[in-house]
Amino acid sequence: MKCNVCGSTEFIDMKSRKRVKCAKCFSLERTRMLYLFLSRLELDDHDQVLHLAPEKGVFEKLSKKLVLENYVTADIQPEFFNFAPKTKKIDLCELEDQPSNKYKYIINSHILEHIPCNIAYSLWHLHRMLTEDGIHFLVVPFVKGKYDECFQDLPPAVRSKRFGQEDHMRNISIDDLDQHLGKILSLPKDFDATLFFTEEELKDANIPEPFWRGYSMNSVIMLKKYDMKLLSA
Numbered sequence: 001m002k003c004n005v006c007g008s009t010e011f012i013d014m015k016s017r018k019r020v021k022c023a024k025c026f027s028l029e030r031t032r033m034l035y036l037f038l039s040r041l042e043l044d045d046h047d048q049v050l051h052l053a054p055e056k057g058v059f060e061k062l063s064k065k066l067v068l069e070n071y072v073t074a075d076i077q078p079e080f081f082n083f084a085p086k087t088k089k090i091d092l093c094e095l096e097d098q099p100s101n102k103y104k105y106i107i108n109s110h111i112l113e114h115i116p117c118n119i120a121y122s123l124w125h126l127h128r129m130l131t132e133d134g135i136h137f138l139v140v141p142f143v144k145g146k147y148d149e150c151f152q153d154l155p156p157a158v159r160s161k162r163f164g165q166e167d168h169m170r171n172i173s174i175d176d177l178d179q180h181l182g183k184i185l186s187l188p189k190d191f192d193a194t195l196f197f198t199e200e201e202l203k204d205a206n207i208p209e210p211f212w213r214g215y216s217m218n219s220v221i222m223l224k225k226y227d228m229k230l231l232s233a
């Protein structure tokens with residue numbers, strides 16, 4: 001078993017979950033799953049990539065493969081990304097000034113739950129920013145149950161209990177997926193990593209079998225521009 005992002009064979013525990021985090025690049029299953037998909041891309045010098053909240057290991061790989069001025073890393077708090085000093089500040093609730101049809105790839109993992117405004121707004125703009133042949137790689141920490149969201153000023157402990165973390169605005173649920181993300185995005189019926197990768201590849205990347213099939217916090221959704229249903233051609 002080795003991290004498919006950085007090549008390390010050492011994994012460390014994360015609370016009760018044993019040997020899930022890469023000791024070198026700190027990737028978790030979701031980042032290794034995401035990188036399985038990204039590593040298959042045939043990146044071109046002209047491809048513009050927007051990588052939101054970049055993961056260290058993925059950043060290091062992509063910055064070697066891409067022309068640096070075409071690789072934009074961004075976050076609401078760029079100061080947290082010392083390994084990527086050119087990370088720009090982008091607020092996903094203020095996207096009007098961002099260019100249309102610019103990015104061939106947008107990488108967006110475990111961000112939707114943090115956005116403190118209507119996520120249809122952010123998703124519409126991100127898809128507006130994609131090129132006609134672009135792909136939005138979306139990883140969502142899906143949870144069981146029904147969609148829940150709260151913009152009130154909840155005490156951190158209350159927010160943490162309800163949403164799993166004190167800076168989470170919502171639980172994005174699987175049970176009523178058709179009623180929220182499904183209303184605005186054309187989502188694949190299901191996620192099945194084995195359609196893309198062999199069991200051997202998945203095992204070797206230390207991605208446990210329960211995450212191979214079905215929507216979970218580690219599933220990677222590949223969306224085309226007009227999979228955003230509110231955007232017209």
Ligand SMILES: [Zn+2]
Nearest residue numbers: 003006022025
């Ligand atoms: Zn690693």
